[in-house]
Amino acid sequence: MAEGTTISQLGDARTGKLADNLTGFGRTLRRAGVPVDAARMALAQQAVMLVGVGREDFGAALESVLISREQDRQVFRELFDAYFKNPGIAQKLLAQMLPSAESRAEPAKRRPRVSEALAPVRAARDAPAPREDDKIDLDAAMTASDLQRLRHADFNQLSASEYRLVERLAREIPLPLPRYAARRTRPGTRGGRPHWPGAMQQAARTGGEVLRVPLLQRRRQPLPLCVLVDVSGSMERYARLLLAFLHAATAPRHAGAGLRRDVFAFGTGLTDLTPAFRLADTDAMLEAASQAIPDFAGGTRLGDSLARLRVQHARRLVGRRTLVLLVSDGLDTGAPEVLEGELGWLRRHCGRLLWLNPLLRFEGYAPTARGAAVLHRQAHGMVAVHNLSRLQDLAGSLAEVLRQ
Amino acid sequence: MNVSPAAPVTAPALSSIDALVLALQGVGYFADRRLATAVFLALQLQRPLLLEGEPGVGKTALAQALAKVLSRSLIRLQCYDGLEQREALYEWNYAAQLLHMRAAEGQGSADMAQVEREVYQDRYLIRRPLLQALQAPAPGAVLLIDEVDRADEPFEAFLLEYLGEYQVSIPEIGTVRATATPVTILTSNRTRDLHDAVKRRCLYHWLDYPERERELAIVRAQVPDASAALATQVADFVGRLRSQPFANAFQRAPGIAESVEWAKALVALDTIVVDPEVVSDTAGILFKQREDVAALTRDMAAQLLQPAETDA
Secondary structure, eight states: OOSSOOOGGGOOTTTTHHHHHHHHHHHHHHHTTOOOOHHHHHHHHHHHHHHOSSSTHHHHHHHHHHOOSGGGHHHHHHHHHHHHHOHHHHHHHHHHHOTTTGGGGSOOOOOHHHHHHHSOOOOGGGSOOOSOGGGOBHHHHHHTTHHHHHHOOSOOOOOHHHHHHHHHHHHHSOOOOOEEEEEEEEEESSOSEEOHHHHHHHHHHTTTOOOSOOEEEEEEEEOOEEEEEEOSGGGHHHHHHHHHHHHHHTSHHHHOTTOOEEEEEESSSEEEOHHHHTSSSHHHHHHHHHHHOTTTTSOOOHHHHHHHIIIIIHHHHOOSSOEEEEEOOOOOOSOHHHHHHHHHHHHHTSSEEEEEEGGGGSTTOOOOSHHHHHHHHHSSEEEEOSBHHHHHHHHHHHHHHHHO | OOOOTTSOOOOGGGSSHHHHHHHHHHTTOOOOHHHHHHHHHHHHHTOOEEEEESTTSSHHHHHHHHHHHHTOOEEEEEOOTTOOHHHHTEEEOHHHHHHHHHHHHHTTOOOHHHHHHHHTOGGGEEEOHHHHHHHOOTTOOEEEEETGGGSOHHHHHHHHHHHHHSEEEETTTEEEEOSSOOEEEEEEOOSSOOOHHHHHTSEEEEEOOOOHHHHHHHHHHHOTTSOHHHHHHHHHHHHHHHSTTGGGGOSSOOOHHHHHHHHHHHHHTTOSSOOHHHHHHSHHHHOOSHHHHHHSOHHHHHHHHHHHHHHO
16 A cells, blocks of 8 residues: 555545545546546546555556557646646636637538538539430539539538539449458368368268368458559649548448558648548548648658658558558659659559649650659559549559569 | 466565576576566566567567466467467367267267267367467466467457467356466567557556666676676667667667677687677678678777777
């Protein structure tokens, strides 16, 4: 128990003061975004009883019980110092950490597509275009939202017409990701290893006679996907719809539950959009993405962004199988040597690196810009993504590039 | 039978955090106080301890040291992609079972239900690490579930029952409970985030690179042949290599394991003083990536060595 207990205001467990303090601290942690449940709080009480409250161990004990992620450690330590030295500071600290806490009372903003849905019906010219779909340019689709885009040149949300377009894209243009034989197995009819439990069950029915040996076959799993989307000014009009398309086309309901997808946006910096992509709704994803991206419609420094990807995230996402989709027009303002080095690294560390280039829409396009030339040299393949028929080719191109 | 929480681990080394620090030091593991607190709590509260941190900071070594301190056997489950229940928990000896069935049939035993019961006996059970840990005789085992982030999510789900209750369910036999609660250490290099359900059942500790004194102590303990001056130079050099602003130049900073290896190599090369030339000759021991080896230029090595020399 507590040796030389000096912090008297904490009280001890018998007076209930300690319990109150701990519960208060737990609540503070929770408000700061650290997931702390009741079971953890109970465990914290036990832990404190074991190590005592008078020494630095108190903090270490609480930390090992209440924290389960590395990124929460700093928050914990700051809050701990503040809370157990001066609860008043904790409040201020919280207020700083949660600048949006007050704004929560505002009524939720309506999504444009909800507003549009509620608005009176307009003339039929807004109806979806007749079925010459293969010729529709994404550009044409974007004109419906030109006005809105001018008002806030931002990701934000899809208008109703865009939403319809994306929905249709995802439905009509399947993006079947290539699959590989995973290490996990399941009982099947073909495969290399016998499925002994199944054989035993059969044998039990036939008096120990094994008539047919069931086999274990390897499960098929979609290749892990890593999407890097350029959100610089020149890419603005494509980035949003492509993000929406990729989000819808690789959703678990289309691609199966086992798909791993990591998504990053890069402009002048790098933003991890993977959490946003976990949201099921495409609008919610775009909204989260637009909030997360600090440098939307700015310049492009692809090399620096890739360097950050390598240093901070590489171990988590690149692997020999990963399929990297790099969506960019290659108009890079960074140093080409840096880009060359980083792309080379990425190419060596992934399964296939595919460059989705919207500029291929121009007849006679040649990758002559410095960045584009590097991309062209390093990528395993280049695909156009500016209209529907090209998007339809995407799946085929993926398969083709993987065969190379 | 489960050991009740009222009767936690009672090795003399574990009466207090200080005793634990000393006991670990006795077997060559230098834990800082925060880590010792986490271990102490894991033992007292009988919870699994999840250790995360960069490769080579001593996560696995902690489990090995604990096994020595507690005089328990160490059972290790190395996780990998596609690890399945039969490799982690148990498997039946199917060949022997089939033989048994045939023998029973040969003797004219007609009662198939009886034969089936006989076939799923203990002696046909092949125990894998998790089951071994549960059935280890008192005082129990130390179970190391190494690099749990390498296994896939279905495997994590399968671990939940073990981590929460120290028991596993085997359909043919029933539930197997721990005879003596195993001390369970999970390690993760954070190649992916673990599921919350796993984390909720564990205490957590992030293992950082050690501070200078601790690293020096480790190097001196692991490489007794190294002179005090050499060990100091190694600890200083590696410590500075990991610190800003140098860390950004490299893809992966060397861990404790690398410093120890390096010190051993320097001793083997009869090095008395580390100079830039020695550093660039032996950079392959500190770094395991070609780019990093190339990034450690002589100029940089000289720069890194300088303050250590002025200190000395």
